[in-house]
Amino acid sequence: MIRRVTIALLLAALMATATAASAGASESGQQSRQQQPGERLRGEQRSLLQALEEAGKFNxxxxxxxxTGLAEELADGGPWTLFAPTDRAFAQLSDQRRKALLSGNDTAWLRKLLEHHILPGAVPESELGVLSHPQALNGQLRISRTDSGWQVNDVPVAGSEIRSRNAIIYPIDGLLTPFDTTNISPGNH
Structure with a gap:
């Protein structure tokens, strides 16, 4: 009898804890919900990589x-939010910096740089304002709204969102540099 009462009390305590945790999670704000990997985006057939290829401005x-090996990870994983530097963004770099970055000699740094453009979870444009300081795969970003549109770390979003089955892509005409690697980027050492 005591054993049954103890088990019943334990089950009741576990259920109360689970209920409180789920209520707390729903009250913790939209930022934590949106950054959690979840289901595929409905209605989209192409992958993130296919969407980038079809757009023609992300070569x-x-x-x-x-x-860097990120293509394989992004192809089927996710969902993701990608702030995608356009070809124009890379073209704005000095020749020396672009060559140092893309030469293949420092893929670890290039991977860190690219991971700074990727958020776990799919965040549609209608919900960007909820995330003022989201955590990217490498470092924290700052998202703000200006009169001319959205900005990520002071780099303007240069177009509408592009959807794929596992990501929402925002074109940007600049590169987001992670704070912790600024002084060790290719060409600076």
Whole structure:
């Protein structure tokens, strides 16, 4: 009898804890919900990489993703939110910096740089304002709204979101540099 009462009390305590945890999770804000990997985006057939290829303005990014091994990870994983530097963003770098970055000699740094552009979870444009300081795969970002549109770390979002089955992609015409690698980037050492 005491054993049954003890088991019943333990079960009741576990259920109360689970109920409190789920209530706390729903009250903790949308930021934590949106950054959690979840289901595929409905209605989309193409992968993140296919969407980048079809857009035609992310060729340098695609080469960099393949060089670092991130392409394979992003192809089927996710969902993700990718702030995708356009070819124009890479073209704005000095020749020396672009060559140092994309030469293949420092893929660890290039991977860190690219991971700074990727959020876990799919965040649609209608919910970007909820995430003021989201955590990327490498470092924290700052998302803000200006009169001309959204910015990520002061780099403007340069177009509408692009959807794929496992990601939402935001074109940006600049590169986001992780704080912890600023002084050790290729060409600076």
């Amino acid at each position: 340098t990014l695609l080469k960099a993703l393949r060089r």
